[in-house]
Amino acid sequence: MLTTAVLVAALGFAGVVPAMAQTVDAPETVEDVIPVDSNWYSVDEDNVVHVDVYFFWTPTCPYCAKAKPWLEELDAASEWLDLHSLxxxxxxxxxxxxxxALRDELGVQWTGAVPAFMGCETFDIGFDEPETTGAQLGEKWRRCQEGLQAQVDAVLAGEEPAPTTTLPLVSEDTTTDLPFIGEIDTSTWSLPALTVVLAGFDAFNPCAFFVLLFLLSLLVHARSRLRMATIGGIFVLVSGLAYFAFMAAWLNLFEWLGPLRWVTFAAGAVAVTIGVLNMKDYFLFNRGPSLSIPEGAKPGMFKRMRALTMASSFPAMAVGxxxxxxAVNSYELLCTAGLxxxxxxxxxxxxxxxxxxxxxxxLYNLVxxxxxxxxxGLFVWKLGSRKLAExxxxxxxxxxxxxxxxxxxxLLFAPDWLDNALTAILVVIAAxxxxGIIVLIDRLVRGDPADTVASH
Structure with missing residues (x-):
């Protein structure tokens, strides 16, 4: 038996799990249409076919909270629907x-993502709006009931009902075309895809690049691939661990606060503020408020870097x-805290x-x-010297x-959109x-002067 913790493991929107459509022989009795021991249907004393719908949810799931009132309203308006809210x-x-038990009976792969709906021997996960997901689910269950009711009515009238087929578990068309990428199925893009997309672009952190490139350019003069690989590798590993701890702190804070709307709004407001400050640095470099590495912190940082180039033992290099x-990550985190x-x-x-x-x-920090x-790796291979230009x-x-x-x-105005990694992809493409347009216009207006070393 699976525990609750295992059941509520999820990798995002799984969509609808397809089952093979199969032809059903023409029934001769009502029991042939609706087996007495069925978990999915029943026939009342007036010979009305009822459809059992199982709604699985958790108290902390915001999409469950959105689906629950719609489903209860549908249940109240539909005599034939028997809702099991679990x-x-x-x-x-x-x-x-x-x-x-129901998952095993259907033979579907489900690890417990919610909200989940089982009805008419079909399986669906996820909920958007009553007008979209709700309308699709309601229509599917209604068609299922009408088909079974027609069979029951034909059997009771002594007629031979036409053979029917089971409902295929097929979701709506979720394919879309992306520039430079082509056609993708957005229903298969969930948290893993969102993780890779955001982490991939978060990785291009100007503060981290500035420090690492400066450090490696100093190490080039030692002409030692082992020294460069050791110091560079430790620096990157510790940076990843520090970033993981930073994100874990945010995660625990948000878990403690729960799915309150104002918390999401506040997180969005902070992200916008950080983003605007970073954008400001392009137009007003080294002027006004900034999240770059402070000028006052750089002398001590450079001193540590030079000491590393002269370390004579492996323990000294590792500790350094x-x-x-x-030290660097205590400042660097502010550069990219928004993502x-x-x-x-x-x-x-x-x-x-x-x-x-x-x-x-x-996964995020690995990417x-x-x-x-x-x-x-490139520096170790080429023993090159490269600084980040301004x-x-x-x-x-x-x-x-x-x-x-x-x-x-x-996050401020439509946090539900981030359930689909397509949103993040489109934001990244737009950004x-x-x-590109701003940089092009800037070069045309200001010209293209020689670069100086960046100060981030």
Whole structure:
């Protein structure tokens, strides 16, 4: 038997699980149409076919809260519908047994994502709005009841009903075309895809790039691939762990606060503020409020870097790289706090077990450190020297700020949209387009002067 914790593990919107349509032989009795022991249908004393609909939900799921009143209204308006509203909680463990039994009877793959609907031997997960998801589910169940009712009426009239087919479990068309990507099925893009998309763009962090490139350019003079790989690798690893701890803190705060709308609104407002400050740095570099690494912190940071290049033993190098990474990340986190904020809030709006939350954080941070590892690898391979130019740093700031602002606005006004990774992809594409246009106009207006080393 699965526990509640296992049942409520989820990887996002699973859509509708297809079953093979099969031809059913013409029934001869009512029991042939509606078996007495059926979990899905029944016939009352007036020979009206009833459809059993099982609604699985959790108290903390915001989409369940949206589906519940619609389903109760449909139940009250439909004589033929028998609603079984079953919360998946530790206090109602018998509902877990029911969920497992019905899942096994249908033979579907379901790990407990909610809201979940089972009716007419079909299975659906997720809820958008009564006018969309609700209308589709209601129409499917109504057609199912009408088909069975026609068979029962024909049998009672002594007629031979026409053979029918079982309802195929097919969802609405969820394919769409993306620029440069082509056609994708958005129903299969869920939390894993959202994680990879946001982490991938979060990885292009101007503060992290500035520090790592400066550090490696100093290490080039040591002409030691082992030293570069060791110090660079430790720096990247500690940066990833620090970022994980930072995101875990946000996650725990949002879990404690729960799915309150004002919390989501506040998270969106903070993300927009951070995004606007980063965008400001493109136009007013080193002027006004900024989330860049403070000028006063840089002398101590550079001193640590130079000390690393002269470390004579492996323990000294390891400790030096570790302390430098901790010091740098205490400032670096502010550069890109908006995306982790949006992501962790979106994560907590999905009702998942604790292990799944941290699994997603681990995936996010793995993707986050990949570009930094690539930089270390290229430097070790080429023993090259490269600094982040001011123009490049400003452009990265503009891009990340535009993305944070866009995602923050979505979190403010339409947080449900972030359930679909397509939203994040479209925001990223829009941010890249806006950034490209601004940079192009800026170069045409200001010209293209020689770059200086960025100060992030």
């Amino acid at each position: 919360p998946l909680t530790d206090e109602a463990r018998e509902n877990v047994d029911i969920a497992v 790289a570790f302390t430098l990474a901790i 982790p904020l949006v992501y962790t809030r979106t994560l907590t709006l999905n009702d998942l077990p604790t292990a799944s939350y941290y699994g997603y954080l681990a 986050y450190i990949l570009p930094l590892l690539v930089i270390v 123009r490049e740093g400003r452009t990265l700031k503009l891009l990340s700020g535009t993305m944070m602002t866009g995602l923050g606005l979505v 890249a387009g806006v950034t």
